[in-house]
Amino acid sequence: MPELPEVRSVVKDLGPKVVNRKIVKIDVLHPKLIKEVNVEEFKNFLINETFLDVNNLAKHIIFSLTNDKYLLSHLRMSGKYFTHYKYRSTTKHDYLIFHLDDNSCIYYNDSRQFGTFHIKTKDTLYTTKPLDKVAKIPSETNVKELFNKIKNKNIPIKQLLLDQSFVSGIGNIYANETLFATQINPLIPSKNITFEQLEKIIKAAAKIMDQATELGGSSIDTYTSVDGVKGQFQDFLQVHGHFNDVCKRCKKAKINKIFINKRGTYYCPNCQK
DNA sequence: CAGCGTGTTGAGGA
DNA sequence: TTCCTCAACACGCT
Numbered sequence: 001m002p003e004l005p006e007v008r009s010v011v012k013d014l015g016p017k018v019v020n021r022k023i024v025k026i027d028v029l030h031p032k033l034i035k036e037v038n039v040e041e042f043k044n045f046l047i048n049e050t051f052l053d054v055n056n057l058a059k060h061i062i063f064s065l066t067n068d069k070y071l072l073s074h075l076r077m078s079g080k081y082f083t084h085y086k087y088r089s090t091t092k093h094d095y096l097i098f099h100l101d102d103n104s105c106i107y108y109n110d111s112r113q114f115g116t117f118h119i120k121t122k123d124t125l126y127t128t129k130p131l132d133k134v135a136k137i138p139s140e141t142n143v144k145e146l147f148n149k150i151k152n153k154n155i156p157i158k159q160l161l162l163d164q165s166f167v168s169g170i171g172n173i174y175a176n177e178t179l180f181a182t183q184i185n186p187l188i189p190s191k192n193i194t195f196e197q198l199e200k201i202i203k204a205a206a207k208i209m210d211q212a213t214e215l216g217g218s219s220i221d222t223y224t225s226v227d228g229v230k231g232q233f234q235d236f237l238q239v240h241g242h243f244n245d246v247c248k249r250c251k252k253a254k255i256n257k258i259f260i261n262k263r264g265t266y267y268c269p270n271c272q273k
Numbered sequence: 274c275a276g277c278g279t280g281t282t283g284a285g286g287a
Numbered sequence: 288t289t290c291c292t293c294a295a296c297a298c299g300c301t
Contacts, residue, residue, distance in 0.1 A: 002280090003280090006279075076281070076296095077279065077281095078280095078297090078299090111297080112278095112280095112296080112299085113297055114280070114296060114297075116281090130282095153290090154290080154291085162280085171279055171280070172278085172280085174279095218279080221279065221300085261293095262293085
């Protein structure tokens with residue numbers, strides 16, 4: 001589900017709900033979501049600490065807490081947050097509940113249960129999994145460095161854009177949109193992409209995801225931000241999900257759909273040769 | 274009923 | 288070691 005624009009929306013919406021609030025109690029209804037430590041360690045680490053800030057590194061949500069503690073949350077396919085001004089009974093797939101010191105509650109809901117939580121301290125935050133291998137997002141990417149990294153890569157450029165260790169924040173939707181915008185065929189081996197093409201791709205990815213962020217992300221399938229708020233960028237998607245529609249650019253060919261690395265890939269066979 | 278999906282990781286083969 | 292492919296995670300929807 002969420003890619004960079006959607007995660008940014010969640011962070012923005014979640015901030016005011018939690019910053020300066022102390023965690024007084026945590027209900028863990030699905031221990032599997034918590035990585036590296038057991039439920040007791042997780043609770044002990046966080047209870048009585050206060051949220052100082054909510055940020056994101058690419059698709060990872062970073063809650064900063066007092067005493068140099070951090071809580072990492074990755075939404076994967078279907079993670080969502082809901083809030084309520086006081087405790088309410090759980091709904092289907094509510095798996096984690098943070099009780100805050102103003103009696104409000106933050107609910108983490110995840111129908112597919114792929115989401116992850118890690119607790120970290122200042123000294124291990126960026127040097128251990130899962131943040132240690134995360135590359136820069138497109139707007140911060142050094143294209144020369146990236147070009148050097150991919151010059152011997154055989155994997156299709158579309159697949160490379162989804163690899164968070166090369167460039168981060170891009171998911172399937174925005175990979176499709178980026179390659180359509182730059183008129184580059186998603187199957188081209190990464191090593192055959194020219195420097196100029198790569199520069200275009202990175203710029204386009206940054207631009208598209210910034211525009212999507214402005215509109216609160218893309219709500220296709222199930223994505224919503226905090227408390228079920230939908231994004232609006234889905235109405236502006238050019239190729240993703242447009243199989244068999246007439247291409248919005250050339251108005252001649254129909255959008256094709258193939259699978260690259262098992263992920264649905266949409267492109268115009270006429271514009272992206 | 275079968276297949277698909279907005280994401281990532283780890284195992285295993287070459 | 289590196290590069291790459293694939294299964295697995297789990298559930299709702301078509």
